[in-house]
Amino acid sequence: MMFFKFPYSRPRRLRKGENIRKLVRETALTLEDLICPIFVRYGENIVEEIPSMPGIYRYSVDKVVDAVKEIRDLGIPAVILFGIPEKKDDIGSDTWSDEGIIQKALRKLKKEVPDMYLITDVCFCEYTTHGHCGVLKNGDIDNDATLENLKKQVVSHAKNGADMVAPSGMMDGMVKAIREALDEEGFSHIPIMAYSAKFASAFYGPFREAAESAPSFGDRRGYQMDPANRREALKEVLIDALEGADIVMVKPALSYLDVISDVRKSLPLPVCAYNVSGEYSMVKAGGRLGWIDEKKVALEILLSIKRAGADMIITYFAKEIALMINKREI
Ligand code: PBG
Numbered sequence: 001m002m003f004f005k006f007p008y009s010r011p012r013r014l015r016k017g018e019n020i021r022k023l024v025r026e027t028a029l030t031l032e033d034l035i036c037p038i039f040v041r042y043g044e045n046i047v048e049e050i051p052s053m054p055g056i057y058r059y060s061v062d063k064v065v066d067a068v069k070e071i072r073d074l075g076i077p078a079v080i081l082f083g084i085p086e087k088k089d090d091i092g093s094d095t096w097s098d099e100g101i102i103q104k105a106l107r108k109l110k111k112e113v114p115d116m117y118l119i120t121d122v123c124f125c126e127y128t129t130h131g132h133c134g135v136l137k138n139g140d141i142d143n144d145a146t147l148e149n150l151k152k153q154v155v156s157h158a159k160n161g162a163d164m165v166a167p168s169g170m171m172d173g174m175v176k177a178i179r180e181a182l183d184e185e186g187f188s189h190i191p192i193m194a195y196s197a198k199f200a201s202a203f204y205g206p207f208r209e210a211a212e213s214a215p216s217f218g219d220r221r222g223y224q225m226d227p228a229n230r231r232e233a234l235k236e237v238l239i240d241a242l243e244g245a246d247i248v249m250v251k252p253a254l255s256y257l258d259v260i261s262d263v264r265k266s267l268p269l270p271v272c273a274y275n276v277s278g279e280y281s282m283v284k285a286g287g288r289l290g291w292i293d294e295k296k297v298a299l300e301i302l303l304s305i306k307r308a309g310a311d312m313i314i315t316y317f318a319k320e321i322a323l324m325i326n327k328r329e330i
Helices: 011-015 018-024 061-073 101-112 143-159 174-184 202-210 231-243 254-266 277-288 294-308 318-326
Strands: 034-041 047-050 053-060 078-084 117-122 164-167 193-198 247-251 271-275 312-315
Touching: 011 018, 034 061, 034 101, 034 318, 047 202, 053 061, 053 202, 053 277, 061 101, 061 318, 078 101, 101 117, 101 143, 117 143, 143 164, 143 174, 164 174, 174 231, 193 231, 193 254, 202 277, 231 247, 231 254, 247 254, 254 271, 254 294, 271 294, 277 294, 294 312, 294 318
Parallel strands: 034 053, 034 078, 034 312, 078 117, 117 164, 164 193, 193 247, 247 271, 271 312
Antiparallel strands: 047 053
């Protein structure tokens, strides 16, 4: 072990200059890691910035094409779509209507930006009057009734052009139900990215403003995971893997790097991490106050998520990071 003893060992030798630092660098952030979230809303000619998420916009269907073209031109391979429908009801029927907001966006995007990979967030909270992620019965979510509606939603997404579906509602049995529904309707080639370990997190605050999806009563702790539980995350991931998930997700990312690392080591599926709205807004706010260098902080956070084991990252920083990569700033 002499080798590791000072003065033989001088780790600083490998930090002397950018070239050698590059050669020994273990983790890199690339364009291929990025998935960009997109909010599509009803109406026409609308591009509106989300107040708590500077730089992130809600687009009407006629405006979303240009936004996605820009993302494609930056070299980002995929977007994940979230919808804000014109009318909500108590079951979220917009989610499986051919005239639903996501269906309209899918048809347009598939036609006009065919080389972009389109992922859809599959849930109900943006589409229900009560803001919960399924069908309500006696003040609680009826799990199995919700599965029936989830099946209709994914089949409708697939028919209208989704390349992949990403169920985020944390219903038990959702991956199995969705896999079966897709297969029965001739969509056995459409993969499922399951929000497997999704925690009941305060970091979703800005998203709920953006997507108008805050629950009108109570909270989501009856279906999303307790932030205290690390082992249970593995249970959720294993269940989803056995039900047929192609990709598993950990969400949020930054406060759950241990979970990302566990998942990476425990099973051979690709792992996605969702760098959520609150993680984005905090960095933006700190930057605006002049208290942190937001670009550098964003990069460090995303790098840490990759280092923990994520194969891909859903992040509101996607465009900014892609720009930096393209300019060879990183
Ligand atoms: C549910 C969904 C949520 C997010 C993604 N999908 C909100 C929630 O569970 O309350 C949060 C994403 C973010 O905060 O960026 N449709």
